[in-house]
Amino acid sequence: MPRRFVFTVIAWICFTGVCLGQTLTFPALTGRVVDEAGLLSPADRAALTVSLAALEATTTDQLVVVTLKSLQGRTIEDYGYQLGRHWKIGQKDKDSGVLLIVAVSERKVRIEVGYGLEGTLTDAETKLIIENLILPRFKIGDFAGGIKAGTAAIIQALGGAASGTVPGPPQAQGRGGPDTNAPVWPGIVLGLAGVGLLVFCSLTPGGGVCRLILQILFLMALSGRSGSSREKPPFSGGGGSFGGGGSSGSW
Amino acid sequence: MSASIALRSRTARIIFLFPLLSLFLTGCGFNNIPTYEEQAKAKWSDVLNQYQRRTDLIPNLVETVKGFAQQERSVLEAVTVARAQATSIKVDASTVSDPETFKKFQDAQAQLSGSLGRLLAISENYPDLKSNQNFLALQAQLEGTENRITVARHDYIEAVRQYNTELKTFPGRIWAMIFYTSNKPMEEFTIADSARTAPQVKF
Numbered sequence: 198m199p200r201r202f203v204f205t206v207i208a209w210i211c212f213t214g215v216c217l218g219q220t221l222t223f224p225a226l227t228g229r230v231v232d233e234a235g236l237l238s239p240a241d242r243a244a245l246t247v248s249l250a251a252l253e254a255t256t257t258d259q260l261v262v263v264t265l266k267s268l269q270g271r272t273i274e275d276y277g278y279q280l281g282r283h284w285k286i287g288q289k290d291k292d293s294g295v296l297l298i299v300a301v302s303e304r305k306v307r308i309e310v311g312y313g314l315e316g317t318l319t320d321a322e323t324k325l326i327i328e329n330l331i332l333p334r335f336k337i338g339d340f341a342g343g344i345k346a347g348t349a350a351i352i353q354a355l356g357g358a359a360s361g362t363v364p365g366p367p368q369a370q371g372r373g374g375p376d377t378n379a380p381v382w383p384g385i386v387l388g389l390a391g392v393g394l395l396v397f398c399s400l401t402p403g404g405g406v407c408r409l410i411l412q413i414l415f416l417m418a419l420s421g422r423s424g425s426s427r428e429k430p431p432f433s434g435g436g437g438s439f440g441g442g443g444s445s446g447s448w
Numbered sequence: 449m450s451a452s453i454a455l456r457s458r459t460a461r462i463i464f465l466f467p468l469l470s471l472f473l474t475g476c477g478f479n480n481i482p483t484y485e486e487q488a489k490a491k492w493s494d495v496l497n498q499y500q501r502r503t504d505l506i507p508n509l510v511e512t513v514k515g516f517a518q519q520e521r522s523v524l525e526a527v528t529v530a531r532a533q534a535t536s537i538k539v540d541a542s543t544v545s546d547p548e549t550f551k552k553f554q555d556a557q558a559q560l561s562g563s564l565g566r567l568l569a570i571s572e573n574y575p576d577l578k579s580n581q582n583f584l585a586l587q588a589q590l591e592g593t594e595n596r597i598t599v600a601r602h603d604y605i606e607a608v609r610q611y612n613t614e615l616k617t618f619p620g621r622i623w624a625m626i627f628y629t630s631n632k633p634m635e636e637f638t639i640a641d642s643a644r645t646a647p648q649v650k651f
Contacts, residue, residue, distance in 0.1 A: 274595045320592030321585040386471075393464060440494075441599035444588050 221269055221276070223283045226261070228432050234264035234301045236340040245348060252357035257293060258314065259286045259435055260351060262344060264299040273300055277309040278439040287311040287437020294437040295355070297347055299340070306331055306343075308351065310442035318354050320444050326350045327446035335448040477619050481628045484611035488634055489541050491604040496539060498597045499557055505593060506531050506564070509586045513567060516577035520570050527567050530560040543635075544608070550635040564590070601637050608634045 224233045229249040230242045237245070249260050261284065268276045277298050281287075287294025292313035299306050308323040330350050334343035473479075510524055534556040543549050568587070571577050578584075612633045614620035624631055 274598070278599055319589070321588045324584070324588035324591075389467065393467060396460070396464065439599075440603075441596040442592060444592055 221271065221279065223280050224263070224265070226284045226432070226434065229259075229261055231261065231263040234266050234299065236264045236299065236301065237344065238341065241341050241345065245345065248348065248352060248357075252352050252355060255357050256355055257288050257291070257435075258295065258355050258357070259288070259293065259437065260295045260297070260348070260355070261286050262297045262348060264301065264340075264344075266302065268300045268303050268305070273298060273303065273305040273307045273445050274441065276300075277307050277443070277445075278441050281309050281311065281437075281439035285434030285436045285438070287313065287435055287439075289436030292437040292439070294434070294439065295351060295443075296439075297344065297351065299344065301340075305445060305447050306335065306347075307445040308347070308443045309439060311437045312440050312442070313437065314355070315440075315442040317356075318351065318443075320442065322354055323351075324444040324446070326354070327444060332446050332448050477614070478623055478627075480614050480620055481611070481623055481631055484607070484614050485631065488544065488604065488607035488611045491600070491607040492541065492544050492634075494600040495597070495604050498593060498600045499534075502560075502590070502593045502597065503531060503535055505586065505590055506560075509567070509583075509590065512580065512583050512586060513571060513577060516580065516583075517570065517574050520567075523563070523566050523570055526563040527560070530556070530563045534560045545632040545634055547635055554637060561594075605636050608636050612636075 224231055229246045230237065232242060245262055249262070253259055263280070265276075277296060280298070281294060281296050285294075286296060292311040294311035295314060295318065296309040297306075298309060306327055308318070308327060310318050310320075310323060326347055331343040331347040334340075334346060506527060510527055513520070514524060534553075537549065537553050537556055539549065539553050543553065568590075571583070615624050615628075615631060615633055
């Protein structure tokens with residue numbers, strides 16, 4: 198009995214350890230502007246979304262504006278890169294993502310720069326954008342103004358069009374082309390297994406069972422092909438990663 | 449006739465078994481140890497890269513501060529000495545499985561972090577320095593580099609944990625015993641002593 202009790206206690210401790218270790222939760226990526234803290238009006242949100250989509254259409258860089266209610270006890274530097282990695286902002290092979298993060302209750306703002314853009318948008322540049330354009334407006338309570346000015350400056354630094362120009366269709370752009378994330382390996386393995394089975398079947402007498410297996414595999418492959426064409430969400434991260442580039446400020 | 453069938457089926461069996469064997473080995477984690485080893489080594493180069501970046505920033509920073517706060521000789525010298533000490537330790541990919549050099553490297557970098565922190569702290573007392581554009585840019589770069597070091601170290605620790613776990617648990621342990629006898633567990637960073645806190649940069 199005591200041994201069982203000890204085991205239960207250990208299991209319980211391990212389980213709570215796992216739970217405690219992963220308390221960091223992230224808001225859903227609902228669009229290019231994720232306004233969890235509710236700092237922006239619907240009109241601001243729409244205007245920002247249009248200019249952010251235009252940026253991706255011209256440079257393929259993904260910039261996402263996010264306002265948070267809480268950093269869940271982490272520093273904004275710690276939270277920021279993990280959020281970027283979680284959302285996979287930026288193109289997969291270029292890591293070309295940027296996040297503008299505003300944490301209201303901690304009074305912190307950060308520009309998180311993906312690996313691939315660290316040369317284009319240097320730490321010093323992001324610091325200047327935060328200090329000169331964002332913080333002065335945040336200090337007088339003009340959150341929407343600060344976010345808009347900061348976003349425009351980041352877009353300019355990334356070489357996107359100025360925020361006034363009208364872009365093409367915002368959602369249709371930049372989403373074309375085949376989905377490179379489609380699983381290729383299972384298909385290859387299945388194909389190899391099929392060929393192997395074919396050889397095996399042709400060399401063994403009485404191939405009734407073999408043929409049956411082959412038929413089942415063929416059917417499975419067909420159903421898998423048709424099932425994989427799903428609807429895409431309006432906006433998603435391109436697979437980019439972050440390594441702590443950028444800078445932060447406080448107001 | 450029957451002999452030829454037997455022969456044919458034996459070659460067929462070998463042809464059939466060979467890919468099956470490789471699939472079996474892959475499925476049982478035969479490749480995990482070298483894969484994780486390479487991943488951890490790549491993360492280690494990331495760490496070294498970021499520390500190098502910090503080392504490269506320091507001479508410029510020291511020069512800038514010197515222009516405004518020449519009287520802070522001891523602090524400036526401490527940074528220069530700590531930097532020289534950190535660069536004198538030769539580190540490469542093999543350092544990860546060499547506890548002694550790893551500890552030396554870690555201590556030297558911690559020393560450098562400490563003296564850099566003091567340098568930035570005294571710069572608070574010089575308004576001209578604090579508003580100098582060059583200094584501000586350097587400070588932002590240093591801050592970003594410290595942050596990148598934190599991230600790179602975190603990623604390295606994760607990769608090493610995966611690799612070390614693979615070496616010590618089933619079935620990796622068996623592969624390690626038979627095939628990868630020269631593979632040693634890698635060192636992790638310890639974040640125990642208070643000296644290792646990153647310099648707090650205030651604006």
